[in-house]
Amino acid sequence: MLEARSLAAIRGERLVFRDASFLLEPGGALLLVGPNGAGKSSLLRLLAGLTPPAAGELLWDGENALDDPPLHATRLCFVGHLDAIKPGLTVAGNLSLPRRIPPAAIVAALETVDLDRFADLPARLLSSGQRRRLALARLALSPAPLWLLDEPTTGLDTASVWRLEQRFAGHRAKGGMIVAATHLPLDLPGTQSLDLSRIAA
Numbered sequence: 001m002l003e004a005r006s007l008a009a010i011r012g013e014r015l016v017f018r019d020a021s022f023l024l025e026p027g028g029a030l031l032l033v034g035p036n037g038a039g040k041s042s043l044l045r046l047l048a049g050l051t052p053p054a055a056g057e058l059l060w061d062g063e064n065a066l067d068d069p070p071l072h073a074t075r076l077c078f079v080g081h082l083d084a085i086k087p088g089l090t091v092a093g094n095l096s097l098p099r100r101i102p103p104a105a106i107v108a109a110l111e112t113v114d115l116d117r118f119a120d121l122p123a124r125l126l127s128s129g130q131r132r133r134l135a136l137a138r139l140a141l142s143p144a145p146l147w148l149l150d151e152p153t154t155g156l157d158t159a160s161v162w163r164l165e166q167r168f169a170g171h172r173a174k175g176g177m178i179v180a181a182t183h184l185p186l187d188l189p190g191t192q193s194l195d196l197s198r199i200a201a
């Protein structure tokens, strides 16, 4: 269970939001919404333990989640809005980072985003939507219960959005949790949403 209690974020010198609170149970999903600059990416970074909160607490099963950053990192898979693709590596090679993964697992991960036929192509040749799909293929290789996703559907075609929604449903059915920042509608039944513009500082 992930619980945020009155989190606040400072970026640069500026307080971006304060009093961000939510409770996410296993199988739950939370959409972060709000206009550009409201702080959706900042909150995701904070939930990932990449930047410390200016105030408030983040709890995992009732314990301070950020006390042990390496442990917290094992709980989550973060797909940021910059896809972090290495253009000089092949599509398959990108999934072998930062650790070696068995080839069969890589093919299976690429199948989840319909990129398996491009496995040996240099990643620099992918379209922007295909690059996004490659970044999202990492979800299939991670056992982490918490998925943190920044604009996961940007640039995706309709079929890819549908496939991703199916994967979200499968992850939640196994007790996984999802926090996604988005400007686009996502079909996630029973989802909470947090409007960052309401808690902008």
Ligand SMILES: Nc1ncnc2c1ncn2[C@@H]1O[C@H](COP(=O)(O)OP(=O)(O)OP(=O)(O)O)[C@@H](O)[C@H]1O
Residues within 6 Å of the ligand: 011, 012, 013, 016, 034, 035, 036, 037, 038, 039, 040, 041, 042, 043, 181
């Ligand atoms: N590294 C940084 N240094 C200083 N300010 C930053 C930094 N990163 C973000 N900000 C500022 O923090 C605020 C929140 O940015 P953030 O990226 O979290 O918003 P967002 O809601 O995700 O926006 P968008 O919808 O455009 O992706 C913005 O005003 C932005 O200028």
